[in-house]
Amino acid sequence: MLDLILDLETQDPDDVLTLCLVAGHPAVRLRAVTITPGSPTQVGLVRHVLRRLERDDVMVGADDPGTGKSHVSGFHDRWLGTPPDAQPDASPADVIAETLRRHPGATLLTGGPLHNLRRFLDTYPDMGLSRWVAQGGFAGDNVVPPEHRLAKFEGRTVCPTFNFNGEPRAALLALSSDRIARRELVSKNVTHSVAYDGGFHERLRPHRDRTAGLALLFTGMEHYLRKRPKGKLLHDPTAACAAIDRTIATWAEVEIVREEGGWGALPTPGSGTFITTALDPERLFEVFVGDNTYRSA
16 A cells, blocks of 8 residues: 655646545555645645545645635636635645654655645755655656657657746755655656546546545546546646556656756666656556556555
């Protein structure tokens, strides 16, 4: 079983879909959720989802950014209504630290800019992570074999990625810290290879009642597909599936580099940093729906 801390944001559908996926997944023990940037409206939304999934036991960490904005997209209101604002249990750094005290081998999965990971590293200099899985980074032609390259990224070795560019100093800190034993980056070129479209939705339909989380996710995507029938790329849920089972992807051990706002990877054995270069879509779907045969955790 995977003990998991999920760090999310709520400006797009992906992160809350991921929360639904992992909150009831048979291979996951969701221990905590931390929120970026952390408004009371975001906390209210996360608590609402956890309550619907009967997961009030999950700690919630956030720091109110004081912007006066909700930081919640309109999609969530259409899907889940507008729950009341709420307060967190503690700051993100404190929630991560307390979770690691209780569950020392817990994995941190990040789906947005890395503010909260930086706060944890800054606030708790004597603590570290055994494993960090991030949706972010880019593997270019110097790392990805020709047969696995996407046409949209052909010829590129660096590319901007939102989650790292949202807080580049935090990304550079986390990517270089010797307090993170293993870093696994689910790269942009891989997450752009799989979409939740009408076909995926219909394939999921007979499995949707396996967990309350899948059922809620399915309902959310019914709303989404009505307005956007072409569907959406599966960024954060793919990263979650890779956290559950590494064998859904092929990995290369690399050093991450930043060039003029773009991110790339250089093959570097022994770095402790791994990035996805290809994806097994069938295995991804099996993990997504809760197939009980897991090859790694």
